[in-house]
Amino acid sequence: MNDKLHLESICVKADKYPNHSHILPIYPTSTYTFDTAEDGADILNGRKEGYVYSRFENPTSDPVCEKIAALESFGLNMPLKAYLTSSGMSAVSTVMMACVKSGQKVLTHYSLYGGTEEWMIRLMPSMGVQPVIIDFDDLNKVEEALKNDSTIALIYIETPANPTLKCVDIKAVCEIAKKYSVKVCCDNTFATPVLQQPFALGVDFVLHSVTKYLNGHGTTIGGVVLGKDLEFMNTVFKKTYRLLGTNYNPFDAWLVMNGLKTLPLRMERHCSNAMKVAEYLQSNNAVAKVDYLGLTNHPYHQLAKKQMRDYSGMLCFELKTGLSGGQKFINNLNLCVKAVSLGTVDTLVSHPASMTHTNVPQADRLKYGITDGLIRMSVGLEHVDDIIADIENALK
Amino acid sequence: MKFSTKAIHNGQKPDETSGAIIPPIYMTSTYVQESPGNTKGYDYTRAGNPNFTNLETALASLEEGKYATIFSSGLGAITALISTLKSGDKVLATNDLYGGTYRIFTRVFSQYQIQFETINTQDLNEVEAKMSEKPKFILIESPTNPLLNISDIEAISKIAKKHGVMVVVDNTFASSYFQNPLLLGADVVMHSTTKYIGGHSDTIGGLLVTNDLELKQKFDFGRMAIGLNPSPFDAWLTSRSIKTLGVRMERHAENAMKVAEFFEAHPKVKKVFYPGLKSHPNHEIAMKQMKGFSGIVSVEFNCDLETTKKLISSLHIFSLAESLGGVESLVDHPASMTHASIPKAEREKIGLADGLVRFSVGIENIEDILADLENALASV
Numbered sequence: 051m052n053d054k055l056h057l058e059s060i061c062v063k064a065d066k067y068p069n070h071s072h073i074l075p076i077y078p079t080s081t082y083t084f085d086t087a088e089d090g091a092d093i094l095n096g097r098k099e100g101y102v103y104s105r106f107e108n109p110t111s112d113p114v115c116e117k118i119a120a121l122e123s124f125g126l127n128m129p130l131k132a133y134l135t136s137s138g139m140s141a142v143s144t145v146m147m148a149c150v151k152s153g154q155k156v157l158t159h160y161s162l163y164g165g166t167e168e169w170m171i172r173l174m175p176s177m178g179v180q181p182v183i184i185d186f187d188d189l190n191k192v193e194e195a196l197k198n199d200s201t202i203a204l205i206y207i208e209t210p211a212n213p214t215l216k217c218v219d220i221k222a223v224c225e226i227a228k229k230y231s232v233k234v235c236c237d238n239t240f241a242t243p244v245l246q247q248p249f250a251l252g253v254d255f256v257l258h259s260v261t262k263y264l265n266g267h268g269t270t271i272g273g274v275v276l277g278k279d280l281e282f283m284n285t286v287f288k289k290t291y292r293l294l295g296t297n298y299n300p301f302d303a304w305l306v307m308n309g310l311k312t313l314p315l316r317m318e319r320h321c322s323n324a325m326k327v328a329e330y331l332q333s334n335n336a337v338a339k340v341d342y343l344g345l346t347n348h349p350y351h352q353l354a355k356k357q358m359r360d361y362s363g364m365l366c367f368e369l370k371t372g373l374s375g376g377q378k379f380i381n382n383l384n385l386c387v388k389a390v391s392l393g394t395v396d397t398l399v400s401h402p403a404s405m406t407h408t409n410v411p412q413a414d415r416l417k418y419g420i421t422d423g424l425i426r427m428s429v430g431l432e433h434v435d436d437i438i439a440d441i442e443n444a445l446k
Numbered sequence: 447m448k449f450s451t452k453a454i455h456n457g458q459k460p461d462e463t464s465g466a467i468i469p470p471i472y473m474t475s476t477y478v479q480e481s482p483g484n485t486k487g488y489d490y491t492r493a494g495n496p497n498f499t500n501l502e503t504a505l506a507s508l509e510e511g512k513y514a515t516i517f518s519s520g521l522g523a524i525t526a527l528i529s530t531l532k533s534g535d536k537v538l539a540t541n542d543l544y545g546g547t548y549r550i551f552t553r554v555f556s557q558y559q560i561q562f563e564t565i566n567t568q569d570l571n572e573v574e575a576k577m578s579e580k581p582k583f584i585l586i587e588s589p590t591n592p593l594l595n596i597s598d599i600e601a602i603s604k605i606a607k608k609h610g611v612m613v614v615v616d617n618t619f620a621s622s623y624f625q626n627p628l629l630l631g632a633d634v635v636m637h638s639t640t641k642y643i644g645g646h647s648d649t650i651g652g653l654l655v656t657n658d659l660e661l662k663q664k665f666d667f668g669r670m671a672i673g674l675n676p677s678p679f680d681a682w683l684t685s686r687s688i689k690t691l692g693v694r695m696e697r698h699a700e701n702a703m704k705v706a707e708f709f710e711a712h713p714k715v716k717k718v719f720y721p722g723l724k725s726h727p728n729h730e731i732a733m734k735q736m737k738g739f740s741g742i743v744s745v746e747f748n749c750d751l752e753t754t755k756k757l758i759s760s761l762h763i764f765s766l767a768e769s770l771g772g773v774e775s776l777v778d779h780p781a782s783m784t785h786a787s788i789p790k791a792e793r794e795k796i797g798l799a800d801g802l803v804r805f806s807v808g809i810e811n812i813e814d815i816l817a818d819l820e821n822a823l824a825s826v
Contacts, residue, residue, distance in 0.1 A: 078638045078683070080771035081776070084783075087755035090766050091782040103768045104650050105519050105640075136518035137492045139673025151557035154534055165492075165671070173671055176532040177558035261475045261492075269473045271491045271675055293550040296672075297520030297650055301679040305473070380482050391476035391492055397508040404482035 053342045058314045059243065060120050063114050076304045077110045106292050115274070116306045118264065121243040122256055122276050122315070128249055131275040131283035133291050134298035134306075137260025138239065139165050141273030141296075143173075145255055146204065147233055148282075148290040152178025154203040157195055159186035161418065163212040163237070164406075168208075189226065196230040208237035210354065212392075213244075213366060213402070213426045214419050215240075215341055217350040220357055224252030239263070239393070244317040246340035246358045249278060262393030265309035266316050270302040316395065316431060320363030322431040323437065330438050331367050336375075336445045338423065339368040363430070364392060369423035376401040376423050382444035385436055392428035397437055400426050448684075449508065449623060450692035458505030458685065460714065471682045472496045484546040493670045505643070508622040510629050510689065511655040513662035516681060517674045520618065520638025521546050523652030526668035527636065528555055529613065530661070531582055536561035537575055539585040542593055542796065544616065545784065547585070568728065583612035583633075590748050591770075592744045592780055592804040593797050594719045596728035599735055603631025618642070618771070623695040624738040628657060629679040641771030642740070645687045647739050649680040665750045676679045688782050694809055698741030701815060702807040706743045708816055714823055716801065719744040740810070742770060747801040753826050755782055760825045763810055765816040775808035775815060 055063065061123050067075055082101040084090030093100035101107055115132035123130045135141045146169070150156055158170060158181055170181040182202060184191050196202055209218040220236060227234045235255035236248040242263045246405035248256050258264055275291075277283040291297070309349045321344070328342035343354040344361035354361060363384065379401070381390055386397040390406055400406060401418045412422070447455070460467045472495055477488045487720050493624055498516055506514035517523040524547055531537070537551065541564040551562040563579075566572050567586050570581070584606055588597040592753040599615055606613045615627035618624040621642035627635050635822070637643055639651035652674075654665050669675055699722070706720035718725070721732035722739030734738060758766060778784060781800045785793055807815065 080644070080647045080650055080772075081767045083765040083767045085766070086759040087766060087779050087782050088759075090779070091786050094768075095786055096781050105521065135673065136522070136677075137675055139492060139671065139674030140518070141673070143672045147554065147557075152559050165673075168671055173529065177555075177560075178533040179558070254778050268475050272679070273673065280663060290554055293554050294525045294672075295517070295523070295544065295546075295550075295652065296517030296674065297519055297522075299518075299650065299677040299680050302677045377482050387477040388479045388482065394475075398476070400490075401482045405479060408483050 056122065057124055057419035060117070062164060062311045074110060074113055074304060074307050077300050080104050080109075102168055104300070105297045107328045108300050108303070111298055111303040112120040114303045117307065117310055118243075119276055121310075121352065122247060122249055124243065124247065126247065126250055128274045128290055129276055129280060129282050130278055133287070134260070134276055134303055135273040135275065135296045136298055137271045138257070138261055138273040138331060139169065140294075141257040141259070141275045142166050142237075142406055143318055144291050144294055144296045145257055145275045146174065146206070147203045147294065149233060149235070150179050150286045154200060155180050155182050155199065155201050156204045156206050157182045157184070157192070157202045157232070158206040158443065161216050161220060161260055162208050166208065166237070166381060166393070186223065189219065189222050195395070196226065196232060205234045207234065210240045210350070210364070211344060212240060213364070214363065214368065215229050215343055215348070215350065216351045217343070217357075219353055220248050220251040220253060228252065228297070228367050240362055240364055241358055242313065242317055242362070245321075245360050245362055246316050251357060254278060261391065263320070263415045264312065264313065264317060264319065265306045266393060266395060267305070267309055268396070269305050272302055272306060316389050317360070317362070319333055319431050320429060323431065323434045324361065324363045324365055326434045327427070327429050327437055327441070328365050330385065330441070334445060336370055337367050338370045338390035341366040364426070364428055366424055368421055371420035373403055376425060377404050379425065379444050380404075380419055383440055384443070385432065385440040387428070394428065395431045398428040398433060402426060410416070429437060452507045453504065453691050454689045456507045457500040461749060469497070469500055469682070469685070471648045472678050474678075478522060485813065491678065492581040493666075495678045495681070497681040498676070499686070502577065504685060504688055505622070505653055506655055508691070509617070509635050509655040510626040512657045513659065514653060514655045515662060515665040515669055516639070516676055517652035517654070518676050519650045520636070520640060520652040520672040521550055523636050523654050525672060526552055526665050526674055526753055527634070527654060529558060529672060530664045531560055533559040534561070536563070536579060536581040537583055537585060538581045540566050540587045540590060540597060541565060541569045541588045542595060543585070543587055544591050547616070567602060568595060570598065570601055570605065573602055573681045577605065577609035577611060583614050585614045585616065587616040587619070589721055589740065589742070591619060591673070591687045592723055592742070592778070592802070594726070594742060594744055596721055596726070596732045598731045599627050599632060600630040607631065609785065619742060620736055620740050621691065623692055624676060624699070624740055625736045629632050630657065632734055634661065639684055640769065641696065643688060645683050645773060646683075647769060647772035647774065649677050651680055651684055686751055695738065695740065697809040698807060699738040701809065701812050702739065702741045702743050703806060704812050705807050705815060705819065709743065709745050710817065712823065714748050714826070715745055717746040724745065740804055742804065744802060744804045747797050747803065749826065751800040751802045753780060754803060756781060757822050757826045758803055760822040761818055763814055764805065770804070770806035772806070773809050776806040777812060778804040780804065780807075
């Protein structure tokens, strides 16, 4: 049935639920009853389908997993298995712990999301897993790293990256990885399956911070991991997920199901609003530089065009007035919200130098591309004229 | 303030803006900053949320500790605890540990060279002898699942302290109402809040409590960095549930005692496992360290596997399900359900006979509970 439907239709299509409920019921239950001892034994030992315990599976969470899997595999004829997790970070930690053990390494690139980088350089090494961090712009370096180090067990990429919007050539990386039989995991949070399908380009795992665009309303913290090797997902991954206790919960899963219904519509508007805001900023004299993947002068525009359907809602710009100018701009905003996170219906604006990265010395900040006047914007779904008017007013 | 008062008032302040007696549910991922960097103590729910703080304030005080951190699950709490270790570190644990805890060490963290050994923590000489191996901590469950073995928390804490070893107690079975390991010298208390603390079988959650600020910070860091946060909604549900923890535990224990006595007098019963019975081998230690004996009763029937299965399938008040500690009575048959994958000989070696059944005695009327048991026993 899903094969014949368009993406928007899959997003809103309801499954059949108990009592003919039109909307997915919320099952806030820790455990499940069995009819007989034999039944319990069969279900527990995998001889029969059935629910056991909500740290494992839950009837509210499962249809959400299936829905996200249908979106990531849209048009691909590739069955996927998805697991919802307590946060985007637990999606990262669970997939890495399922794939890599001590003595092995993870190959990744610069400018990862801060939480992921912290996991790679601070937590994994204490368990005997070292990251190999290189520049993925030069694919020869990727090949060289794999050729020279057989202990690399996983390639981890994030594209577009947060907050620099750097992109990685997913298909090219996967082709190299295949030669060396190394699996590739891609963080698809910024693009969402509406704009980018990493499985179509050869990756083995996709993960998301569901907190962002997938849920889209800022009402939950959550994550998801999807895999195409069903055997692996149903054995090693499942075991790791269940034992780490990185499960999601039914109430938040229910919120995500509702969020997904408008995902394609929201992404369309996020993209068109962001494009207009980027064009406006480019024409404003107070702005030194605008980073938006949709602008043809962006260094990653061509790559983004090749592997994405549109350019999403994230942009950065640089104020000529530096640190104090950045603070002043933020404080003068009336409509746009001053908060961390991204991907919500409302426009969120942050000034990394004075908000998220205040403890990082200026020299280190600059290494990450976080200049004093850098503003990060998650362009929302308000009317674009109102967003631009708010920016214009704050820039005065 | 006494337990039941704290359970209702700590971390349960009415909402300041509206006066609502019940704090609102903050289903939010992020927080608005007044000006850049100027937060009200929260910047992102993976790191913190007002509903988390409310529940943590209450649970720390109920556990007679200073600091609490809540998690996505009981095993999420164990994951955060293990994240304070590094490759090569060793952990000792009670030998009849909860299966999930056992497996997270042997199947996941063994891949990262975390050394793990189980010992008989009922034997203080064995505990003392193992201290020379310099474990980072010793993890005790008391009472254990499903055999309700009791270890002497105070005595073990004294031994461990002498050797500079941290003591962690999984207090899930007793609940904070009946046992406070921090007062007995333990360093960390762990709970699956899914069980008695949540008490209504409607959430999955975990908890760590300590008096050590540095440890609390490590647990918070682990939660944030690994992403082991619960949902604000589940935190709120648990805050609601702990208001009745005291009255629930009193009734669980009262009903369980009557169930245990009923079984002890029944001819079809071979052995009853309940720390409240004088026949329990460590009843004296239980008397010393617990204020009550909680709601789990395990029973070995004079029945073979098939008859035992028939017996529990004939119950009506007791639902056949995993988990425990909810207001409703639940029954579990280890030999055919949770431990069926272990060969019979192996099972019997660890005390799990074919006729062993675990009852999580609920707070239904005791006459209905006893009639249900009587009925089922008469049918086999």
